[in-house]
């Protein structure tokens with residue numbers, strides 16, 4: 001499993017706290033990544049103790065882990081999540097960059113369908129202003145035209161390459177990922193709108209107005225932030 005940033009203790013503290021927020025009987029969106037994996041394992045332990053939940057996975061990774069720890073799975077066709085738990089690559093307040101694991105399309109789908117999105121992360125993910133490349137999931141046939149539009153927006157798109165195979169990362173949906181560096185993103189909502197309107201872009205990794213709760217794990221506990229609506 002890809003691991004990033006902070007310590008396992010920080011990630012585990014955030015993930016385990018998120019699992020406590022899930023109510024008995026709930027349908028829960030299962031995000032992707034090393035921090036969310038702690039939440040999935042903690043939920044699995046609750047299921048072993050008789051707790052009833054159903055998970056909606058956002059990737060092969062989260063589906064496989066959920067099966068391994070005994071969480072029954074369902075789909076958005078059959079149920080709406082009361083809560084979704086997911087990680088993030090950068091967090092500025094409640095605005096996020098996601099997609100480090102190339103799963104942001106299904107992550108955004110599940111997060112948008114959930115009544116509450118809980119983000120779990122270690123302190124290395126926090127920043128004042130979003131400042132990392134934004135992943136775009138693009139149809140393979142759209143790579144060149146999308147790149148040209150993105151260049152017009154002031155970024156140099158970088159095709160994400162696989163670590164354990166020659167060639168590009170191919171997402172769980174069979175598409176490519178362009179990592180697009182826009183420098184400091186002062187107006188994420190504005191950029192999100194522009195990226196969403198490019199033909200051939202399945203989804204971008206800016207999550208604006210979606211996160212309700214941010215849990216930052218520390219070595220000794222969890223810092224919790226709740227968005228006021």
Ligand SMILES: O=C(CO)[C@H](O)[C@H](O)COP(=O)(O)O
Nearest residue numbers: 033034035087099100101103
């Ligand atoms: O967006 C994601 C996958 O697409 C992950 O949630 C994000 O990369 C954070 O992962 P980790 O908890 O391993 O740092």
